[in-house]
Amino acid sequence: MYVIVLASQKGGAGKTTLAAHLAVAAEAAGDGPAVLIDTDPQGSLSAWWNVRKAEVPVLAPMTIAELPEKLALLDGAGYGVAIIDTPPAITEAIGAVVVSADLVLIPTRPSPHDLRAVGSTVSLVQGAGKPFVFAVTQAKPNTRLTVQAMAALSEHGRVAPSIVHDRVDYAGSMIDGRTVQEIDPRGRSAAEMAELWEFLKAQIANGTKAQKRAVA
Amino acid sequence: MRSKPAELSAGLVAIKGAAAPSPDMPGRAGPAPVPLAAPPAAANASQPSKSARSRARVKAASEPEVKEPNLTPLNFRIPASFRREFKTYAATHDLKLNELLRICFQAYRRQKGD
Numbered sequence: 001m002y003v004i005v006l007a008s009q010k011g012g013a014g015k016t017t018l019a020a021h022l023a024v025a026a027e028a029a030g031d032g033p034a035v036l037i038d039t040d041p042q043g044s045l046s047a048w049w050n051v052r053k054a055e056v057p058v059l060a061p062m063t064i065a066e067l068p069e070k071l072a073l074l075d076g077a078g079y080g081v082a083i084i085d086t087p088p089a090i091t092e093a094i095g096a097v098v099v100s101a102d103l104v105l106i107p108t109r110p111s112p113h114d115l116r117a118v119g120s121t122v123s124l125v126q127g128a129g130k131p132f133v134f135a136v137t138q139a140k141p142n143t144r145l146t147v148q149a150m151a152a153l154s155e156h157g158r159v160a161p162s163i164v165h166d167r168v169d170y171a172g173s174m175i176d177g178r179t180v181q182e183i184d185p186r187g188r189s190a191a192e193m194a195e196l197w198e199f200l201k202a203q204i205a206n207g208t209k210a211q212k213r214a215v216a
Numbered sequence: 217m218r219s220k221p222a223e224l225s226a227g228l229v230a231i232k233g234a235a236a237p238s239p240d241m242p243g244r245a246g247p248a249p250v251p252l253a254a255p256p257a258a259a260n261a262s263q264p265s266k267s268a269r270s271r272a273r274v275k276a277a278s279e280p281e282v283k284e285p286n287l288t289p290l291n292f293r294i295p296a297s298f299r300r301e302f303k304t305y306a307a308t309h310d311l312k313l314n315e316l317l318r319i320c321f322q323a324y325r326r327q328k329g330d
Binding site: 035037038039040041042043045046049050052058059060061062063064065067070073074077086087089091093094 | 228229230232233234235236237238239240241242
């Protein structure tokens with residue numbers, strides 16, 4: 001089972017929205033079963049899941065202390081992907097979540113405040129020795145700031161080529177427990193999520209191959 | 217990645233309507249920021265400022281303040297003269313507008329015997 005942790009010190013970057021959408025994208029791409037884990041005390045992901053009619057992806061409740069053990073059990077039960085949402089902070093508890101990750105996704109808005117805050121998240125992830133990628137979220141189409149943000153982030157690590165644009169349907173779709181893929185499967189937002197998932201999958205696969213080469 | 221169906225895993229996954237976040241993750245609000253230097257008024261704690269004394273007197277006369285994390289706006293229209301008088305009274309007694317409103321409401325309820 002591959003474990004993806006969404007982490008960002010900055011609030012409102014889209015961690016919860018991406019967690020839900022990526023889990024649905026993983027299921028749609030046949031890479032599931034996907035399981036969501038909500039470690040944010042705000043509980044937005046749990047609230048979304050509670051009103052969701054579809055049974056997949058599932059959500060697994062657990063404490064931070066139980067995380068390694070429960071992830072192993074979920075792996076044994078046949079789950080393919082675990083996506084973990086975290087609160088916007090840099091704490092030891094988030095460090096404890098990050099150590100379980102195969103890949104850390106750092107969503108970042110193209111704003112100076114987000115870019116300034118990204119350093120502490122990167123330090124935390126690098127301290128745990130985990131691979132990470134950035135995803136630019138809530139970007140306005142065709143803006144210089146988005147391009148500048150991608151250039152700035154690429155100096156620190158890999159940036160997902162699929163930009164997540166600022167569209168109302170991301171928030172709107174989550175009102176009743178759905179995602180953009182379910183509201184408008186042929187829409188631009190659904191395509192963005194599918195592309196982002198494919199990128200993350202490739203990153204995990206590359207990382208795994210590199211690890212195997214290192215072991216050999 | 218595997219795509220085989222997951223085994224039945226009762227207890228591992230949540231039941232609809234009962235999902236909740238990890239209980240042992242610290243809250244979003246971090247510890248209160250520590251001031252870099254003590255403010256001058258705090259240097260002599262035995263002599264609170266005049267405004268602090270005034271505020272303490274008003275609060276002591278009212279119900280203990282209830283800390284509510286989520287404050288929401290309360291909007292209604294009042295005459296401009298009443299607005300000015302209300303705001304002036306609050307400022308004179310070093311009260312926030314919502315504190316003064318709460319004190320007034322509590323006093324009214326006491327008067328009515330609620």
